[in-house]
Amino acid sequence: METKKDSTEDKILEAAKNVFVTKGMEGARMQEIADEAGINKALLHYYFRSKERLFEAIFTGIINMAFPKIMDILRSDAGIVTKIELVIDAYIDLLLKHPFIPGFVMKELNRDPSGLFKLVVKFGLNPRVVFDQLQEAMERGEIIRMKPQHLAANIISMCVFPFAARPILSFVMFRDDPVALEAFYSERATVIKQFVINAIVIKK
Amino acid sequence: METKKDSTEDKILEAAKNVFVTKGMEGARMQEIADEAGINKALLHYYFRSKERLFEAIFTGIINMAFPKIMDILRSDAGIVTKIELVIDAYIDLLLKHPFIPGFVMKELNRDPSGLFKLVVKFGLNPRVVFDQLQEAMERGEIIRMKPQHLAANIISMCVFPFAARPILSFVMFRDDPVALEAFYSERATVIKQFVINAIVIKK
DNA sequence: GTCTATATCATGATAGAC
DNA sequence: GTCTATCATGATATAGAC
Numbered sequence: 001m002e003t004k005k006d007s008t009e010d011k012i013l014e015a016a017k018n019v020f021v022t023k024g025m026e027g028a029r030m031q032e033i034a035d036e037a038g039i040n041k042a043l044l045h046y047y048f049r050s051k052e053r054l055f056e057a058i059f060t061g062i063i064n065m066a067f068p069k070i071m072d073i074l075r076s077d078a079g080i081v082t083k084i085e086l087v088i089d090a091y092i093d094l095l096l097k098h099p100f101i102p103g104f105v106m107k108e109l110n111r112d113p114s115g116l117f118k119l120v121v122k123f124g125l126n127p128r129v130v131f132d133q134l135q136e137a138m139e140r141g142e143i144i145r146m147k148p149q150h151l152a153a154n155i156i157s158m159c160v161f162p163f164a165a166r167p168i169l170s171f172v173m174f175r176d177d178p179v180a181l182e183a184f185y186s187e188r189a190t191v192i193k194q195f196v197i198n199a200i201v202i203k204k
Numbered sequence: 205m206e207t208k209k210d211s212t213e214d215k216i217l218e219a220a221k222n223v224f225v226t227k228g229m230e231g232a233r234m235q236e237i238a239d240e241a242g243i244n245k246a247l248l249h250y251y252f253r254s255k256e257r258l259f260e261a262i263f264t265g266i267i268n269m270a271f272p273k274i275m276d277i278l279r280s281d282a283g284i285v286t287k288i289e290l291v292i293d294a295y296i297d298l299l300l301k302h303p304f305i306p307g308f309v310m311k312e313l314n315r316d317p318s319g320l321f322k323l324v325v326k327f328g329l330n331p332r333v334v335f336d337q338l339q340e341a342m343e344r345g346e347i348i349r350m351k352p353q354h355l356a357a358n359i360i361s362m363c364v365f366p367f368a369a370r371p372i373l374s375f376v377m378f379r380d381d382p383v384a385l386e387a388f389y390s391e392r393a394t395v396i397k398q399f400v401i402n403a404i405v406i407k408k
Numbered sequence: 409g410t411c412t413a414t415a416t417c418a419t420g421a422t423a424g425a426c
Numbered sequence: 427g428t429c430t431a432t433c434a435t436g437a438t439a440t441a442g443a444c
Binding site: 109147153154156162168169172188195199 | 314362395
């Protein structure tokens with residue numbers, strides 16, 4: 001069946017995503033969402049009972065986009081270094097396509113962390129799996145010893161933070177030169193992989 | 205002169221900081237600030253003409269706390285590796301004392317980046333100075349070659365992000381165990397310094 | 409300087425016609 | 427399903443007494 005992609009509901013979801021993502025839950029206005037969708041406020045409440053519910057639809061949709069692919073890599077049977085490289089590639093690839101995600105997710109999780117609980121159980125996300133894999137690689141002498149939490153934090157930080165802090169980066173480092181900024185982001189995956197490997201891989 | 209530290213103005217500033225920092229500009233309510241300061245709303249407008257002005261007072265106060273110390277280190281005549289270590293120490297030290305800063309600053313800069321411009325010129329902040337120092341150390345063969353922007357981004361990311369994403373870290377990595385979380389933060393400076401040195405220092 | 413009371417306005421939400 | 431008109435609430439901000 002040919003999905004009618006510009007049904008009213010889809011237009012609302014698209015508009016809501018844009019507004020929520022740039023303004024956040026508190027800053028977003030139902031009027032603005034309605035305008036951007038080309039309809040009126042009443043229809044928003046007809047499709048989604050409240051602003052809260054509309055927001056939840058957008059938020060979980062965005063999270064759904066980010067988690068599963070990473071999980072697949074972690075569950076594969078590649079070597080630890082390859083896994084790390086694949087995770088970095090997947091992360092940066094996602095962020096290049098949706099650079100707004102980090103700022104949005106962090107803002108909303110700081111506002112109301114309770115939503116995180118539901119998502120973690122929903123995805124059966126258990127970081128123990130990650131930490132154990134890192135620990136074993138350390139004990140095999142493949143990578144240097146450190147608390148797995150620190151290693152994970154280092155990698156995720158280098159991937160995510162430059163996107164979350166985009167305005168600062170853009171202005172302070174690149175004086176708002178968009179070409180230089182995009183070049184920088186496109187180089188991130190390569191740079192981070194090299195940086196991490198230099199830092200942790202034990203040469204035979 | 206003995207400064208009267210609990211003058212009404214100081215009580216307002218203290219209360220406003222708490223509320224703005226946890227709720228953000230959009231989420232903060234003047235009523236809540238008044239309650240926390242033990243006064244009424246009208247007095248807020250008497251001392252600071254509007255919510256906007258009160259916010260600006262808090263925001264610039266917080267930024268003032270962060271920038272100068274880092275600048276001093278960068279202008280010193282220590283070696284590049286020592287400078288990097290000192291910057292990491294200073295950053296983590298500041299963040300341990302004021303862990304709310306990153307989330308707050310990032311949230312508000314994403315909301316309205318224009319304020320950043322004034323601050324950058326006010327502090328005469330020129331990142332070129334940092335990048336040149338790194339570049340020269342690379343050419344002397346002290347550290348590996350990479351774009352200075354990437355190296356700076358890596359270091360800042362590892363310092364700041366774990367604080368900005370505190371709720372995620374706390375729940376996903378440490379299942380809300382506050383002892384483990386605090387231990388993690390207190391180890392960050394040491395871990396990051398070692399990680400960066402492994403990644404970039406060229407052994408003679 | 410500090411208070412109470414009120415003006416003014418914007419927002420999320422609903423009622424009801426078509 | 428979609429619209430116009432309206433409500434109810436809660437916010438910033440101000441007036442004016444003390």
